[in-house]
Amino acid sequence: MDSSFPNINVVFLIVPFPLQSHLNQLLRLSNLISSRGFPVHYAASVVHCRQAKLRHEYTQVNTSKIIFHELVIPPFLSPDPSSTAKFPQHLWPATQASMNLREPVAALLSQLTKELAVVDTTRTRSRRLVIIHDPLLAYVVQDAASLPNVESYSFNCGSAFCSFCFTCQFSGKPFPLELKPDAIPTMDNCISPEIVKFFGLQSQFDHLGHGKLFNTCREIEGPYLDLLAQTTTHAEEEEDVHKKKKKKQWAISPLFPIIANDDEDKAHPTLEWLDKQPPKSVIYVSFGSITTMSHEQINELALGLEESKQRFLWVLRDADRGDIFNGETRILPLPIGFEERVKGVGKVTRDWVPQLGILRHPSVGGFLCHCGWNSCLESLTMGVPLATWPMHSDQPHNALLITHILKVGIPVIGWGERDQLVTSSVIKKSVEGLMASSEGHEVRTRAEELGKVIRQQSVQGDFPELNSFLAYAAR
Structure with a gap:
């Protein structure tokens, strides 16, 4: 266990979005957190827990200390990926099905918070449950906001530059960049209309979180991380006025081993x-x-x-x-x-x-x-x-x-x-x-x-x- 964390009063719950690149990154993060002695729970549908565990072979991830929760959701279609369109529309049924995770995640939250509340006279502080979730599942984890001793943080699997561009487009704010505006791809020609609406729904729950994690590092994207720290959605602005503080953010990558095995x-x-x-x-x-x-x-x-x-x-x-x-x-x-x-x-x-x-x-x-x-x-x-x-x-x-x-x-x-x-x-x-x-x-x-x-x-x-x-x- 890392000596920086001698008293483990925190349990982590990881909730990934059901695409391979998202499952993998949050599994890597789970591995790093568990290696520092923290209890880590990883919750996804039965299919996607199985997928994450199957494909960790070449990622140098130790899953033995991670507690997996295979959540049950209704069956969804799995269309053939062959298509003339480059956008992976065949993954839309799985995306829709992810919305059904709210109820089982809420039940898991209730279970974990009750376990944390068990009286332990040796502890001087209350134990806390920290949720790290994909921002595309902000709707799913919204019930965390009503529970005591629970904090939630989004983990953005994409680049800070893309997040900043999309945030500006959502808010209608100008791009304070040297690039000409017409050189920056727009959301409507990068993703399908269904996904744009899906993004919009998730963003309605952004203000419930306590902070943001980014799958990047300052050596690559320092300027855009700084710009993101200054840019908030309207809902976040209202929440910040109420709380009198800005949310914290961290750029925590690389999450993978730098030195060869x-x-x-x-x-x-x-x-x-x-x-x-x-x-x-x-x-x-x-x-x-x-x-x-x-x-x-x-x-x-x-x-x-x-x-x-x-x-x-x-x-x-x-x-x-x-x-x-x-x-x-x-x-x-x-x-x-x-x-x-x-x-x-x-x-x-x-x-x-x-x-x-x-x-x-x-x-x-x-x-x-x-x-x-x-x-x-x-x-x-x-x-x-x-x-x-x-x-x-x-x-x-x-x-x-x-x-x-x-x-x-x-x-x-x-x-x-x-x-x-x-x-x-x-x-x-x-x-x-x-x-x-x-x-x-x-x-x-x-x-x-x-x-x-x-x-x-x-x-x-x-x-x-x-x-x-x-x-x-x-x-």
């Missing part, structure tokens, strides 16, 4: 293949767990990688269903003879891979990705530049941050071309630009410098802002 890193075939490649010669290609790509686009990507003559490691997987255990996963086809032609230069895998191990491997010199924030954060921490190809949601904002603000990546396409087929020639040019050009060298140098700064702040398991939050919660 050699035993785990050497256990996967992709890492064994990378061991045989020259330093910084391989571009890693992966589009996350909810990206749908047409067969035509997959063919163009394959040809672009082949024509670039650059070494590549490509993770080719279908998008997740809302229930990953319901239905068969499609095997996405490649051009005839492709894998044979690129043998020795490129490798395609359809399995889950240890992404952190890949990004920290000395043979990896670039990352072609969809710009999901988890992938961006892991890549930047390891000092790997990105070729950005955003698809939906927060990804276009993340791409803008990477390419135009931090200047540690190059764009494959601009957001204005999002509905066009990205041809092999465009992909070839982007891969060559990142991996084999003077511009790519400059971008890589900046990425490596930024990575060093991030890692220096997180060496030897020292997480200053996470420790600050835990000390505040345990006050």
Whole structure:
């Protein structure tokens, strides 16, 4: 147990949103909190608890000290993720179903608070229950506000830059940024109308929380964290006037191990293949767990990688269903003879891979990705530049941050071309630009410098802002 917290008077309840990137980040946070000696409960639907536990294999998370609560909700559809639309509309049924978590979460809150209230004459302070929840589940945890000795904090899995942009759009306030307003993607062309309404519903309960946690660090997004601290919703402004104080916020990432675990890193075939490649010669290609790509686009990507003559490691997987255990996963086809032609230069895998191990491997010199924030954060921490190809949601904002603000990546396409087929020639040019050009060298140098700064702040398991939050919660 961390010596900073000798008297454990706090129990944590973690409530994640049911998407892989959200489940995983809050599981990582649960691991870090439990490693400091705090009791941690992790509550999600039966399906999503099972998913989180199944996929922690390559995240270096110890789940043995985490108490899982598998909550029962009504069955929901799990549509096939294949679609002509890039936004993952097939996950909408799971999103709707998450609203049914309010009643079982309220029951769990009641149970945990009663357990905390058991008389213990050895304690000088009342025990407190601290809820950390996804902001997309503010509606679900609203009953915490009526319970004694309970505090709630939202944990935003996305970038602070995207949160700031969306907050400005919700409030109608101008962007105090150097970027031209028309260069910033708007909410209505990043997410579906149903999700916009869903966001609006959740924001009505923001004022009930006691503070905010962000899945980022100040070395990357300090200016936008400061802007967010100055920006509140109308409901929050009214609450702040009543309470006479502003809510606290913490940027608590990276949540993942900075230093390699050699035993785990050497256990996967992709890492064994990378061991045989020259330093910084391989571009890693992966589009996350909810990206749908047409067969035509997959063919163009394959040809672009082949024509670039650059070494590549490509993770080719279908998008997740809302229930990953319901239905068969499609095997996405490649051009005839492709894998044979690129043998020795490129490798395609359809399995889950240890992404952190890949990004920290000395043979990896670039990352072609969809710009999901988890992938961006892991890549930047390891000092790997990105070729950005955003698809939906927060990804276009993340791409803008990477390419135009931090200047540690190059764009494959601009957001204005999002509905066009990205041809092999465009992909070839982007891969060559990142991996084999003077511009790519400059971008890589900046990425490596930024990575060093991030890692220096997180060496030897020292997480200053996470420790600050835990000390505040345990006050």
